[in-house]
Amino acid sequence: SQKIEQNSEALNIQEGKTATLTCNYTNYSPAYLQWYRQDPGRGPVFLLLIRENEKEKRKERLKVTFDTTLKQSLFHITASQPADSATYLCALHTGGFKTIFGAGTRLFVKA
């Protein structure tokens, strides 16, 4: 069956360090993968999109990698700040605008 897996346990890091979140998927061949941020009680907010022919994408302090052989994406936040604390969702497109989400990883950045 098709699965998207993200670390279910929360990630706790110290301010200034790099946070690395993992997204693994099985039985999908997505053309692209996305990362979203979700704060409690709010809808997800789009962060980055990476296509299957791209190995890496950057946006300010964010970096995403996409390995279609390993079926894995890594999401990095460098120089992390307490304001980066949130849940980060990995999402795959299965056609059109239809998006399938992972359960998300909760990130806590301590000052």
Added chain:
Amino acid sequence: GAVVSQHPSRVICKSGTSVKIECRSLDFQATTMFWYRQFPKQSLMLMATSNEGSKATYEQGVEKDKFLINHASLTLSTLTVTSAHPEDSSFYICSAGQGNMNTEAFFGQGTRLTVV
């Protein structure tokens, strides 16, 4: 980015009543909108795809008579939870895409439904 507005943000209703949630694309036209449901600490689960001018496409296990979807215009989709029960209490979120390309989806703020 594009703006999707969802209303209301919170609603409490009695068992057996119906609740309507609106999803509007404010600055673009959306021929397709999506409705998700999210339980605490769980992923967003796609409920249905709302198509302007035609019937919605429901995911397996989602009762279409329970969750009525209407997409009457290019900027508005509504989800009506009929004969609500406490187990329908959840966070409901809509999203819309822009244009014909596979790009990011824009999400509404979500609606917290509590059925008492």
